[in-house]
Amino acid sequence: DVKVTQSSRYLVKRTGEKVFLECVQDMDHENMFWYRQDPGLGLRLIYFSYDVKMKEKGDIPEGYSVSREKKERFSLILESASTNQTSMYLCASTLGLNQPQHFGDGTRLSIL
Amino acid sequence: QKEVEQDPGPLSVPEGAIVSLNCTYSNSAFQYFMWYRQYSRKGPELLMYTYSSGNKEDGRFTAQVDKSSKYISLFIRDSQPSDSATYLCAMSGAGGTSYGKLTFGQGTILTVHP
Numbered sequence: 001d002v003k004v005t006q007s008s009r010y011l012v013k014r015t016g017e018k019v020f021l022e023c024v025q026d027m028d029h030e031n032m033f034w035y036r037q038d039p040g041l042g043l044r045l046i047y048f049s050y051d052v053k054m055k056e057k058g059d060i061p062e063g064y065s066v067s068r069e070k071k072e073r074f075s076l077i078l079e080s081a082s083t084n085q086t087s088m089y090l091c092a093s094t095l096g097l098n099q100p101q102h103f104g105d106g107t108r109l110s111i112l
Numbered sequence: 113q114k115e116v117e118q119d120p121g122p123l124s125v126p127e128g129a130i131v132s133l134n135c136t137y138s139n140s141a142f143q144y145f146m147w148y149r150q151y152s153r154k155g156p157e158l159l160m161y162t163y164s165s166g167n168k169e170d171g172r173f174t175a176q177v178d179k180s181s182k183y184i185s186l187f188i189r190d191s192q193p194s195d196s197a198t199y200l201c202a203m204s205g206a207g208g209t210s211y212g213k214l215t216f217g218q219g220t221i222l223t224v225h226p
Contacts, residue, residue: 033214042118042200042219045213058213101158101214102158105153
């Protein structure tokens with residue numbers, strides 16, 4: 001079974017802090033994704049990566065950046081956290097771009 | 113208007129009922145259609161994956177895609193309390209800007225009571 005592991009389940013940070021969310025997958029998948037999930041809005045794509053050191057903006061990239069130095073690891077960075085970035089963050093991976101995505105259990109991030 | 117519309121519910125049914133969950137979409141480029149189930153405090157897990165129009169059955173679950181109407185459905189037969197979760201539809205295209213990028217519905221909260 002594919003396993004996507006997000007390093008923290010719950011995280012509380014202060015406005016202005018630089019925040020790192022980490023995601024690791026164990027199936028040698030080429031493609032990795034970061035989403036945020038908010039009530040009434042569903043999942044929205046922040047960034048994705050189709051190869052090491054490659055990244056593409058999703059639908060809501062503002063205020064975020066990503067890093068993919070190794071194939072199995074994809075990091076989401078909040079450069080200067082703001083309260084409107086309080087959300088559930090979900091990481092996913094897939095072998096082929098139109099194959100189903102496999103999700104981690106999410107990081108619930110609160111920015112105070 | 114959102115590209116994918118899903119009735120958020122909540123939907124509450126008795127055990128054993130047939131449940132129908134639906135999504136409509138506007139982007140005719142969508143070719144791949146998925147249903148995910150998400151339990152509380154967990155990530156989404158894949159239930160059904162279909163390509164283009166047609167039906168697919170897996171145990172108590174049936175997915176239907178009608179591309180001419182831009183409408184997809186998930187049916188759950190003999191629903192169980194363990195089916196209580198949020199159900200998300202998702203879709204992507206075979207090329208262009210929607211290639212490989214899932215667009216999700218808002219999710220429908222389902223409760224099956226004993």
